[in-house]
Amino acid sequence: MSNAATTAPALLDSTHEIDGPWMESVLAASHPTAAVRGVTTGPIGAGNVSDTVKVVIDYANRPEGAPASVIAKFKPSDPAVHAHGLGSGAYHREIGAYRIIGERGACRIPQAFHVAGDETNINLVLEDLTHAVPGNQVAGATPADAAAVLTELAALHATFTPMDTATAPDWLIRMSEAADYWAGITRTGAETAVERYRDRLPTADLDLIAAAGELVRSWYLLPQTRLTVSHGDPRVDNVLFEQVEGRTRAVLIDWQVTGLRNPMYDVGYFLSGSLSAEDRRAVEHDLLDGYLRTFSAITGGYPREEAVEDYRTQLLSGLMITTAAIAVLPDNDVVNTLILALLERNCAAAHDWDSIRATEQRVAR
Incomplete structure (x- = not known):
C-alpha cells in the first residue's frame, strides 16, 4: 500500500467499515510514511451513546511514534440512540470540542488523530488510553x-x-x-x-x-x-x-x-x-x-x-x-x-x- 495514493479519509457510517486503507488515510496527516497492511477491531465500553472500538494496526511500515492501536468512536448503530444524538446535537458538539481544545492544548484529552463529521455523523480516531x-x-x-x-x-x-x-x-x-x-x-x-x-x-x-x-x-x-x-x-x-x-x-x-x-x-x-x-x-x-x-x-x-x-x-x-x-x-x-x-x-x-x-x-x- 502506498501513501502516495492515500486520499482524505472518507466519512464512514459504521465501525464495520474501518479497514487498512482507511486507517492509513487517517494516519497520513500525523505519520505520512505509515503503510498499513490491515486492522483488527473489537468493541470497548458499554456503547450507550456511541459505537466505540479498539483498532489494532498491522503495519507494513511503522514510522517512529505511530500508534500500535487507536480508539474509534462513531455514531451509534442503535436507531433510538442515534435519534437522540441527532436531536441533541451531540455529534456536532463533540467534533467542535475536540477541534478547539486540541488546537489550544487547553486540557488533557485523548490525542485526536482524526476528527470528522457533522450534525448527523461523527468519526473520531483517538489515542488508545485503555491502560488508564x-x-x-x-x-x-x-x-x-x-x-x-x-x-x-x-x-x-x-x-x-x-x-x-x-x-x-x-x-x-x-x-x-x-x-x-x-x-x-x-x-x-x-x-x-x-x-x-x-x-x-x-x-x-x-x-x-x-x-x-x-x-x-x-x-x-x-x-x-x-x-x-x-x-x-x-x-x-x-x-x-x-x-x-x-x-x-x-x-x-x-x-x-x-x-x-x-x-x-x-x-x-x-x-x-x-x-x-x-x-x-x-x-x-x-x-x-x-x-x-x-x-x-x-x-x-x-x-x-x-x-x-x-x-x-x-x-x-x-x-x-x-x-x-x-x-x-x-x-x-x-x-x-x-x-x-x-x-x-x-x-x-x-x-x-x-x-x-x-x-x-x-x-x-
Missing part, C-alpha cells in the same frame, strides 16, 4: 483524583476565558436556550424521585429535590458575567486517570454536552456528585483554592469571593442533571444504585451551601 484507569461513579473519586480533575477543568476554563454569547461558537450549548427543554424533564424527574425514593431518602432531601424542580427554569436563566467553554458532564466516570512521572493526571472524555457556561458549573457538578459528602467537606476549600491558582496562572484572576458566590448556585448543576436523568433512565436496581449515590451527594452539597436560597436571592435581584 476509568473513574467509578458509584464508588466516587478520591480527593487526589478530584485535585487532578480540577486542574484540568481550571486549564480548560482559563484557556477560553473570556467568552460571550455573541462571539462564542454556535455549537456550544447556551444555558438560556436549554432552559425550557431541561425544565420540563427536571420537574418530571423531581416528581418521580419524590415518589420513588420516599422511603430511601430523608425528608429534607426530598423537599430539596422538589424545590430544585420548581426552581430549575430560573436557575438555567440566571445571568452570568463570567462565561467559558465547559465540559457540561464532568462525572468521574467521564474521566480516565493515568500516571505521569509518579503523579496522577486526569484525562477528560465524552464532550457531547460542551457548553458556554459559568466555570463553577463544571466544578460544582464534579465536586457535588463525584466525592463523598465527607471527603468533599474535608477538602472542598483546598480544592477550590487549587483550581483558582491554576486558573490565575493561565489568565486573569478569578476573585475567590466571586468564585465562591458562583459556586453556591452552580453546584446545583449536579442535582439538576441527576434529577433529569431519573425522568429518562429505566427504573431498575443498577440505575437506582447510581442515582441514589448521586442524589445523596448532590443534596448534601446543596444543603451545605444553602444553594436553593442562594439561587432564589440571585433570581430576585
